[in-house]
Amino acid sequence: MAATSMMMLMQGREVNSLGTLRFKSKAVPSSSNGVLMVRASLQAPTMKDEVKTILKMTAPNQWNKLLHRNEVEDEMVANPFALGEIVKDNRIFSQNFTIKSYDMGPSRTATIETLMNFLQETALNHIRNMGLLNDGLGSTPEMSEKKLIWVLSNMHVVVDHYPSWDDNVQVDNWFISSGNNGQCTEWIIRDCWTKKIYARATSKFVMMNKETRKLSRIPEGVRREMEPQFLHCSPIMDGDSSRLPKFDYSRMEHVRTGLTPRWSDLDANQHVNNVKYVGLMLESVPKSFLKNHELSGITMEYRKECGKEDVLQSLTDCSIDADECNHLLRIEGGTVVARGRTQWRPKQAN
Incomplete structure (x- = not known):
């Protein structure tokens, strides 16, 4: 190793x-x-x-x-x-x-x-x-x-x-x-x-x-x-x-539309930096869920470059036991930019 x-x-x-x-x-x-x-x-x-x-x-x-x-x-x-x-x-x-x-x-x-x-x-x-x-x-x-x-x-x-x-x-x-x-x-x-x-x-x-x-x-x-x-x-x-399973895009429960990358989100190769994709993808996770859960793992599959002029749509589907979510980031109109899967654990009381 x-x-x-x-x-x-x-x-x-x-x-x-x-x-x-x-x-x-x-x-x-x-x-x-x-x-x-x-x-x-x-x-x-x-x-x-x-x-x-x-x-x-x-x-x-x-x-x-x-x-x-x-x-x-x-x-x-x-x-x-x-x-x-x-x-x-x-x-x-x-x-x-x-x-x-x-x-x-x-x-x-x-x-x-x-x-x-x-x-x-x-x-x-x-x-x-x-x-x-x-x-x-x-x-x-x-x-x-x-x-x-x-x-x-x-x-x-x-x-x-x-x-x-x-x-x-x-x-x-x-x-x-x-x-x-x-x-x-x-x-x-x-x-x-x-x-x-x-x-x-x-x-x-x-x-x-x-x-x-x-x-x-x-x-x-x-x-x-x-x-x-x-x-x-x-x-x-x-x-x-690190392999992502297939999932049904049409059944994604939580959707955020109209997401646009900022100029500062671009990297030296003139496309959206890979870390910025993560923030855009998590935009559709319900805030009530984020308040009570902590992200313990993330798998990202990058499918297409994304530029400043692209308008994006973020979709999330959480499992019944709420410890795993599937994610999709796509350009409005259908082209998939990235897919993802996240694992979560309950936040510990301070």
Whole structure:
């Protein structure tokens, strides 16, 4: 599994199972600004044999191993406020974020859009740190020469807990090859200090010609650029969990019409950013439902680009037991832009 690669050694220092440096530490508050000063003693690297064993496991067993790894008391993360660092020969990238007041929603926790923005930002910074980022966001030099871009095909996010204001989170990102015209991008979001996992996500990007807007196979030159960056492992989550079932559009109970993207919703490739699709899709979820439920998972299937001039319609159908909803986002007139499925849990009383 990809996450286990984060246990590899970097510069002679031990890296824990999610890619950060391990320290046995004693925290002492600083005199003025509340930042913790850390006394750290480096541990000797002792994990090579364990890494080899875990990489041979099936994906479910790898994930269980990750979740039930031995915890180190008083363990802290090095450089929690750094922009990011490369681990394992540029194949694992870790970046840290602090939850700001504007990242929160009505529940006083980070929103699903905030978490998905973190995923996007980390993946792009990973490519930039590889030295492959060229004239377009996410485009390598060979892609730019052939006028190719990556576009998101599908996304699956599971949220165990939402961070709150001023929490420090770390996002770990890596890439996996996927067929002749795509790549999988994987993430884990966790607390910088306690190691508690907030969320995990997997996605597939496919290659598109920027001028014709048609999908393309990955050219051999682009494959040579990207291949050294791929981890050879299974996706972090089972692919079956990210497949959307067929559902009857005509029976969608909740409908919002007349939704129009704003200019600020467009990305550098001049179409609506993938995270904005999520907000538009959730516009048709009843507010009474949102007040009493928290989103625990979302699967998105992106079918068509959407521009500023498009007028959209958002449709939602909630199941009888109200823990799962099906969603449809389409241009008024019928063209499907995206499909989705969400899972929910009752909100806990404050």
